[in-house]
Amino acid sequence: MVKGCAELAKVKVGIIGSGNIGSDLMVKLMKSEVLELTTMIGIDPTSRGMQHAKKIGLKVIDNGIDGLKENPELVDILFDATSAKAHYYNYEVAKKLGKQMIDLTPAAIGPFVVPTVNLTEHLDADNVNMITCGGQATIPIIHAINQVAPVEYGEIVATIASKSAGPGTRANIDEFTQTTAKGIERIGGAKKGKAIIILNPAEPPIIMRNTVYALVDEKAMDEEKIAKSVIEMVEKVNSYVPGYRLRTEPIFDGNKVTVFLEVEGAGHYLPTYAGNLDIMTAAAVKVAEEFAKNRINV
Amino acid sequence: MFKNPEVKITEVALRDGSHAIRHQFTVEQVRTITKALNDARVPYIEVSHGDGLGGSSLQYGLSRTDELKLIEAAVSVADYSKISVLLLPGIGTIEDLKEAQKLGAKMARIATHITEADISKQHIETAKELGMETVGFLMMSHMAPTETLVEQAKLMESYGADTVYVVDSAGALLPHEVREKIRALKDVLEIEVGFHAHNNLSLAMGNTLAAIEEGATRIDGSIRCLGAGAGNTQTEVLVAVLDRLGIETGIDVYKIMDIAEELVAPILPRPQEINRDSLVLGYAGVYSSFLLHAERAAEKFGVDSRDILVEIGKRKAVGGQEDMIVDVAAELAKAGSRSG
Numbered sequence: 179m180v181k182g183c184a185e186l187a188k189v190k191v192g193i194i195g196s197g198n199i200g201s202d203l204m205v206k207l208m209k210s211e212v213l214e215l216t217t218m219i220g221i222d223p224t225s226r227g228m229q230h231a232k233k234i235g236l237k238v239i240d241n242g243i244d245g246l247k248e249n250p251e252l253v254d255i256l257f258d259a260t261s262a263k264a265h266y267y268n269y270e271v272a273k274k275l276g277k278q279m280i281d282l283t284p285a286a287i288g289p290f291v292v293p294t295v296n297l298t299e300h301l302d303a304d305n306v307n308m309i310t311c312g313g314q315a316t317i318p319i320i321h322a323i324n325q326v327a328p329v330e331y332g333e334i335v336a337t338i339a340s341k342s343a344g345p346g347t348r349a350n351i352d353e354f355t356q357t358t359a360k361g362i363e364r365i366g367g368a369k370k371g372k373a374i375i376i377l378n379p380a381e382p383p384i385i386m387r388n389t390v391y392a393l394v395d396e397k398a399m400d401e402e403k404i405a406k407s408v409i410e411m412v413e414k415v416n417s418y419v420p421g422y423r424l425r426t427e428p429i430f431d432g433n434k435v436t437v438f439l440e441v442e443g444a445g446h447y448l449p450t451y452a453g454n455l456d457i458m459t460a461a462a463v464k465v466a467e468e469f470a471k472n473r474i475n476v
Numbered sequence: 477m478f479k480n481p482e483v484k485i486t487e488v489a490l491r492d493g494s495h496a497i498r499h500q501f502t503v504e505q506v507r508t509i510t511k512a513l514n515d516a517r518v519p520y521i522e523v524s525h526g527d528g529l530g531g532s533s534l535q536y537g538l539s540r541t542d543e544l545k546l547i548e549a550a551v552s553v554a555d556y557s558k559i560s561v562l563l564l565p566g567i568g569t570i571e572d573l574k575e576a577q578k579l580g581a582k583m584a585r586i587a588t589h590i591t592e593a594d595i596s597k598q599h600i601e602t603a604k605e606l607g608m609e610t611v612g613f614l615m616m617s618h619m620a621p622t623e624t625l626v627e628q629a630k631l632m633e634s635y636g637a638d639t640v641y642v643v644d645s646a647g648a649l650l651p652h653e654v655r656e657k658i659r660a661l662k663d664v665l666e667i668e669v670g671f672h673a674h675n676n677l678s679l680a681m682g683n684t685l686a687a688i689e690e691g692a693t694r695i696d697g698s699i700r701c702l703g704a705g706a707g708n709t710q711t712e713v714l715v716a717v718l719d720r721l722g723i724e725t726g727i728d729v730y731k732i733m734d735i736a737e738e739l740v741a742p743i744l745p746r747p748q749e750i751n752r753d754s755l756v757l758g759y760a761g762v763y764s765s766f767l768l769h770a771e772r773a774a775e776k777f778g779v780d781s782r783d784i785l786v787e788i789g790k791r792k793a794v795g796g797q798e799d800m801i802v803d804v805a806a807e808l809a810k811a812g813s814r815s816g
Contacts, residue, residue, distance in 0.1 A: 333534050335799050340592060351595045352569040372533060375566040379591040380792040389799035391534040426806050434534065438803050 189470035192217030192252060194243060194268055195259035196227025198344060198448055199282055202459045203257055204231060205446035210463060212470045217252045219243060243271045250275045254473070255466050258283055261346060262353075269305055278469055279305040280462050284346075284353045290361050293464040294414045295321045301472040306465060310354050311454035312336035312373060312388065313361040314461045315415075315422070319390045319437050320366030322411035327398035332368030333391040334358065337376045339383035342452040351375060368392070386453035387425070390437040401430045408437055418464040419457050420444060478689055482724035486520035486583075486696050487513055487711055488672075489740065490550065491562055493702030494526035495765040497745060499537040506546045509739050511553040513699075516731035518711075520583055522560040523550045526704060526765055527796065528587060529561055529576060530568035535798050536765070544575055551580035558582040562613070565595045567796065570602050577606045586632075587613035587643070589794045590620045593628035600635040611670065611694070612637035615795050618648040618761055622660045629661050639668040639694050644683065645795055647674030647705055647758040654683045658690035670694030673709045675701060676758030678750055680709040681717065688723065699732065700740040701748035705757045705764030712736045756782045760789030769798050773805035783808055 191213050193200045200218070204227070207215035218231035223240040232238050237252055239245035246252065255278045258265050265285035272279045281288060288305030291297050295318055300306050308314065316334040323329055336358075347354060355373045362371030378384050394404075405428045415422045421442030429436040441453030448455050490506055506523060513521050525531030525543050532539035550559045560583035561576045573584060584603035586596045596612060603610040612632030617625060629640040642657050649657075654671065661669045671687035673680035673696070684695055697714045701707025712732040718725050753771060757764050762785050770788075774781035787804050788797075 331534075335535050335796075337797060337799075348592075348594050350598060351565045352571075352598070355566065355569060356571075374533065374535060374796070376794060376796045377566070377589065377592050377595065378792070378794050378797070379589065380794075387799075389535070389803075393534070425803060429802065429806070436802065438799070 188212060188214040189255060189473055190214050190216045190253050191255045191257065191466055192219060192246070193257045193259060194219040196220035196222070196225050196231065197259065199259040199455060199459060200257075201227040201230065202447035202455060203259060203462065206459055206463045208234070210467060212467050212474070213463070217246070219246060243268045246275065247271070250277075253277060255280065255469055257462055257466070273304060278303070280465050281305060281307045282458055282462055284310070284350070284357055286357060290365050291465055292317045292321070292361070292365050293418065293461055293468065294318045294411060295365055297465060297468050301469060308458055308462050308465070309361040309365070310358045311338070311386070311458045312354065312375060313358045314457045315386070315388045315439060315441055315454075316390045317361050317366040318411045318415050319408055319439070320362050320368050320392060322407040323392045323394060323404055323435055324367035326400055326403045326407050327394035329366070329368040329392045329394055331370045331393040332362045332366055333372040333374070334362065335374045335376065335389045336454070337378055337384070337387045338454045339385070339451045340377045340379035341383045342386070342448070342454055343377050383449070383451040385443070385451045386441040386457075388439040388441065390439065392435045394433050394435060396433045399433055404428065404435055412439070419460045421450070421453055421456065478721055478723055480688060480691060480693050480723065482726075483688055483693055483695050483718060484519050485711065485714070485725050485727060486522055486560060486694065487518045487699060488522045488696045488708060489698040489700070489702035489711070490546070491522040491524045492526060492698055492704055492708060494524070495704035495768070496702055496707070496748065497743065498768065499525055499532065500540040501546055502541055503545055503549045505743060507549040507553055509735065510550040510557070512731070512735045512739055514554045514557040516728045516735060517726050518557050518732070519726060520560050521550060521554065521557045522562060522585070523547050524562045528564040528568050529572035531564070544579060547576055547581055548579045558609070560585060562587060563599055564588070564796065565599050570599060573599065573602060574606065577608055581608070583609040583611065585611040585613045585641070586637075587615050590614045590616050590628060591624060593631040596632060597635045600632060600637050604636040610637050612640040613643050613672070614641060615643045615645045616763065617642045617644055617657060618646055618653070619792070619794075622657050625657055626660050626664055629665060633665055633667050637667060639670050640665060641670035641672050641694065642687070643672040644674055645763050646761045647676030647680065647764060648761040649679070649683055651679065651682050651686045654686045655690050658687045658692050662691040668693050670696070672696040674703065674758070674764045675706040675708065675710070676750065676754045676764065681713065684709045684714060685717070700736040700744065702740055702744065703748070703764070705767050706750040706754035707748040753781050753785065756785045760786045762789045763793065763795045765795075766798060766801060769801045773801050777805040777809040779805055779808045779812060
């Protein structure tokens with residue numbers, strides 16, 4: 179084994195979109211040991227995110243993904259932090275250039291991924307979707323319960339600070355509830371899923387709260403095992419989202435399991451209350467790191 | 477004093493009252509009550525889960541009967557009254573709205589927290605495209621200053637709403653505050669202004685009259701006070717009072733009294749009176765549907781339900797945050813056992 183092999187093999191990544199999500203990704207990626215952030219792709223060179231990218235020495239492309247065609251060797255993996263609409267085109271170009279894509283928009287062209295649940299199935303996918311913040315926070319718990327006792331019905335309630343809900347979320351809030359519900363079923367394993375989102379404008383802003391309810395097959399109900407499975411899952415998610423934690427022990431009532439979670443952001447680019455944005459960017463970075471390790475090992 | 481010669485009443489017992497009976501309405505109850513309300517010539521009748529379309533959930537309570545079946549039953553017996561549905565973006569979706577409209581719902585009321593009107597744009601626009609009369613419903617109006625209310629109401633007007641409501645979800649507003657809020661909206665809006673009260677501080681009627689005096693032309697009532705918390709402005713009483721004031725509602729006074737007495741009173745699990753918990757809702761400014769959830773959590777965790785509600789008020793919970801109740805109750809129980 180050659181010493182320092184891992185450093186030599188850092189995988190190159192780029193971000194499309196220089197808004198809040200893109201800027202937070204920028205901070206997180208600069209800290210990664212397996213990823214090398216080389217490029218920021220945007221459309222407005224005067225935006226705060228683009229200015230910052232320039233300052234820290236990234237290659238800045240200000241004519242969108244088309245600009246990457248001239249220097250495709252700059253990146254191996256791309257994060258798309260634009261919009262669903264823009265993602266369709268971005269993916270088309272990325273596919274032609276042979277780049278792996280991690281989609282943080284609601285477009286959901288590629289399979290849904292939750293790092294602790296199903297990432298290993300999609301390490302070679304050319305496009306994966308990060309579902310929603312509520313999905314990243316709650317699907318692991320549904321899955322953890324479902325591993326012990328089949329979840330007949332899974333429901334989640336995500337409460338986020340009004341300030342952390344961007345214009346995209348606000349303009350299409352149904353997208354959140356519908357996409358998250360699908361994720362609860364497809365990835366969490368619940369037979370039926372439902373999601374609710376609540377915006378709370380309190381000052382100072384509240385940190386993201388999530389409540390997970392699961393109705394499980396009564397015959398398979400095992401409080402101790404479910405609690406253990408949930409706690410282990412929280413630890414796993416916590417390894418890449420440090421502010422992710424249980425508010426109280428899981429509560430049992432007949433065949434109903436209730437789990438209260440909160441997600442405090444890391445405070446990288448976005449304030450700490452914005453745990454909802456933090457868990458998206460942290461999960462996306464985790465996916466890219468696993469992609470990268472997979473590439474290095476192959 | 478009263479400039480408006482007429483007021484249009486929306487009966488909300490079959491929606492807001494869903495909270496009070498833990499979402500247990502049956503098709504038969506809805507059909508019977510709707511038919512009678514229709515015959516009494518109530519112009520609008522709202523039918524949905526208490527938390528609006530899609531509200532059936534572990535968070536708010538599962539509906540005994542699919543609300544679409546209830547809406548369908550209501551529509552089938554209403555040849556005069558228009559059936560209304562409530563939708564809270566974040567809970568219900570445009571798909572739910574389309575299904576309700578297909579079944580014959582004629583009015584859509586799109587509800588958001590007082591500061592979050594911009595999440596209603598898509599839903600208001602869709603309701604208008606579907607040809608529905610559309611209302612913007614600004615909940616928990618006591619939680620923001622009047623300037624915010626005005627700004628949020630203007631947003632809803634700009635999306636196409638035909639009416640904007642000041643919704644006192646916690647029953648916390650005082651008459652002078654209602655007056656100020658309605659007046660401010662009347663000053664700037666071109667569309668109709670409505671008011672929805674809760675009787676937690678025994679002010680539903682007083683506040684409603686204040687609203688009407690300031691120019692509100694759309695008013696919600698719940699018959700026999702069948703609504704969340706201590707209920708809303710009692711419809712049959714309101715109809716009688718407005719009749720005395722010479723304000724036209726179009727509703728038959730005797731018939732609406734009979735419905736209250738003969739059809740609605742028998743289905744109440746307990747009288748809709750102001751007990752200490754519903755009083756605390758108004759006093760602490762808490763969303764009225766939290767009442768039964770707080771009582772249940774108090775019992776489960778052995779704490780005073782008033783302590784739960786006051787703490788929820790302090791934490792500035794908004795409508796829909798029922799999950800906070802169990803969370804707070806568990807915390808209070810823990811703190812209590814520690815100090816005890």
